[in-house]
Amino acid sequence: MSERAGLQVESVIGNAANLSWIQRVKEHGELIAAAAAGILIAAGWIVGAQSMHEASTSLFIAAFLIGGFAKAREGILESIREKTLNVELLMIFAAIGSGLIGYWTEGAILIFIFAVSGALETYTINKSERELSSLITLQPQTALLINESGQREIVSAESLEKGDYIEIKAGERIPADGLVYSGNALIDQSAITGESMPVEKKTKEEVFAGTVNINSSIIVIVTKASNETLFSKMINLVQSAKDEKSPSQQFIERFEGAYVKGVLAAVSLMMILPHFLLGWTWTETFYRAMVLMVVASPCALVASVMPATLAAISNGARNGLLFKGGIHLERLSRTGAVAFDKTGTLTKGRPAVTDVILRHGVNEAEFLRTAAAIESQSNHPLAKAIVQYALDKGVEKKFRWLSVQEQSGKGVKAEWQRESWRIGSSGYIGSKACSAFQQSVAEELGREGKTLVFAEDSKGIAGLFAFKDTVREDTADTIETLKKIGVYTVMLTGDNQQTAEAVASEARMDEVIANCLPEDKVEAVKKLRKKHGYVAMIGDGINDAPALAAADIGVAMGEGTDVALETADVVLMKNELANISRAIELSRKMTRIIKQNIIFSLSVIGLLISSNFLQILDLPLGVIGHEGSTILVILNGLRLLKG
CATH class of the missing domain: 3.40.1110.10 (Calcium-transporting ATPase, cytoplasmic domain N)
Structure with missing residues (x-):
């Protein structure tokens, strides 16, 4: 290597290292700012103890600016964009108000704990998104193409076309969906299906992009272009799921704007009425108004839903359950009946x-x-x-x-x-x-x-x-599990009544509806909805697509047709029927945690407001109680990442 080339390589490596360092600082920026604010507050307290009050106040103001910048900017921009008030602005108003009446220490502590809880919430969301978007990094960028003359050449995975022959060596990720042309190998499909054990693939068996060839070289015929692979569909599903909000989240966001206006109205009254009605001093009246602004802020309430939802979606993706958004995950918890297609769903x-x-x-x-x-x-x-x-x-x-x-x-x-x-x-x-x-x-x-x-x-x-x-080995056990958790089960099939009843008996279904055309399945789903409330439909074929769309929650088997995968709201990538009960249980667990968070956050707000009116709550304790409840709510939602 020439000296010039060596310098170029070192420069590239150095730039990459600098970029990585900058990226890490940016990713943890809120946490770094919170830590800096904490250090400044400690320094201000020490300096203040030495009667250096001007220096102490300067350090507290610096803590305000450094710790509160990110949240203030976020709150102001969101307020301008949405044309409404939000909890970030409440916190900033309370901190500034505390400083104006001389409570710089309390205001700085408020900013510090608010910054810590904000950093934790950002970490939660980033962690969930990393778990989801980590799928993207599993997609190989290159492939070993076997050209018409039999020569091997490295090409971009995106350039592969249907009918190309590629070689995948031991230890490499498969760059495209295809069929094994020659050889056999153990394939780690955990990225796609969540299976912990490798699966043996032989000639003419299907392999998927993003999976790993463990033990021997194979030649594969490409069956799908890079943008049509199961892997790319998973990535698209995951990315759209992050942006689709659940009904609970939508309600909380609508509620937030009205609630913040109510808090500001209450604070305005609090600044005046207690002085005349209760004989409080103006300083005490203004101080209690600032405490009210802090403790009545719905930070914990706002954080009750989104972190839990993202954690549940992330958990599902890691275990072969793809939810196309929080709305479908939340609906699944209310499922009263599940309708099953027979062929390829209940049966092999x-x-x-x-x-x-x-x-x-x-x-x-x-x-x-x-x-x-x-x-x-x-x-x-x-x-x-x-x-x-x-x-x-x-x-x-x-x-x-x-x-x-x-x-x-x-x-x-x-x-x-x-x-x-x-x-x-x-x-x-x-x-x-x-x-x-x-x-x-x-x-x-x-x-x-x-x-x-x-x-x-x-x-x-x-x-x-x-x-x-x-019938699949896990069918009967899955149906029994669904019955135990209170879900009614129905089989919809185009087969004749005799055949349908034989399969339904073996599968232990509650009900069977035979001789169904696609439109008959749609009608059956509508009738089930009237009787049982929310209905989930599980299928894998083109003829199931109308019923999947008609159901409250359409669930597709991972090895089903492209139409079923695109129509469904939930995809069982592992192609194991038992995952439907796991999906419902995960959804119900998420709903329980969200309810716990909402009840807890409202209870804490009520307790803190009452304590403030009784004049037994100081601003630092109000800050700790309010922001502490926010942190606990976020941590409770994080429990859904486990399993």
Whole structure:
């Protein structure tokens, strides 16, 4: 490296270090100003004890200016912008008023504690936002692209397009959503789903941008542009969630303006009436008015909602629960009923073979080999389930190519070892023969809500496969948990009544509504709202989008369609149904904490105002009581960051 290049690198590093230092000072500016004000107050008290009153007053004034600048500026700008009064202005008025009647020490202490509580509130909000925005830093900036000639080149992750091939080495973050083309690896998906354990990904399985390849190199086919990835959608959701205010926060902000005007009116009366009605001196009257301005200020009340809401949103994002704003998080706590889509929500969304019934004398291994060889030529979900079942039973994966005739939606026909085979529905094979097979076993399986596929050789029906979209392992436990916390559960599905009731029974649902078209699901949600109040709807498909939009809270499974994700108010990134009960519990915990904060802050205000009228409360104690309650309220909200 040349000397000039070396100097340039050192300069860049030095500039970066300076920028980092400046950024840290700026981030903690309020806390630094509060600490400086505290030091000046201590110095002023020491100097005052030496009868150096002018120097002492100068130090207190310096504490006023340094400690109160940030809040005064914030209060004035907000007051001009919103054209209303706020608590910051009340504090500044009280501090200045205290100084005017000679209570410089008390006024400086007021500014100091107000600055400390303001710094703590800023820290709370910044911490919550850092937890949320830290997702952004997980997005890789570059990718290792495999070009058409097979060469590797480093490109910007934003330049990746659908169909590109990229290599991700062990220890690297995946730069784009895609499918594994070759190789297999353990992937840490905690950034997306909140899962603590890595997940093994094999060929043709989906991987997501922002997740980490732990143990071996893989080649991935990009399936989405950088601005369409699940990761980028998460970031957009998180950023919009920070700005959307809950109904409680909106009410508090509306209340604040009217309340501050009321306090100023009460203070104006307090400056005059006690002198004439109670015989107080003018100094005492003005002093008590300043104390009233401090203790009646709704700082703690204003801080009751926002820190708690941001902490809850942050907690959810860290654990695979994305709330698109505080309004949805608050509504979730009032949920009286939850409506579930069936396929892909209550069930895995993939049919699996549950029963194989054979004609007497048919060899099972040979039957499965034949069925798998024929069905391996088809992409139908039931065909894939048959092949997977055969592989699980030990059938070799090497299937020779067959000429298969497929009749859409009904079945397939093929020649296997010089014998003609047909595999398909009862309508394709023959309803009469299928009904009579093995003493009407088909009817019994049908009553269990199972889908049937028959296989026929030259001698007749050789066997049948029974399929069922299996219920998720956590479905029944989730429904039971929801019932315990007083939530009514309903399944909405387009399936027939028999199949729907079989799944609903296994899932332990309170109610099932079958044969639903998308518009029927919307009507069902409206009826549930009339009966149970707030209704949450959980789904994952395009046909669920209207119902998700119609519900008070739309909840999408993380692996669902893009339309469902965009329509929903809450996204279960972990794709675990149990997270809906966790989301409701988190919402209810947030609501409890907000109520605690509001009751506590109003009680403290009432107690301090009463003490002031009885003349047993001095300004320093009023400041400590008022600002102390604000700090306690903020800390109480911070509890939601845990877990």
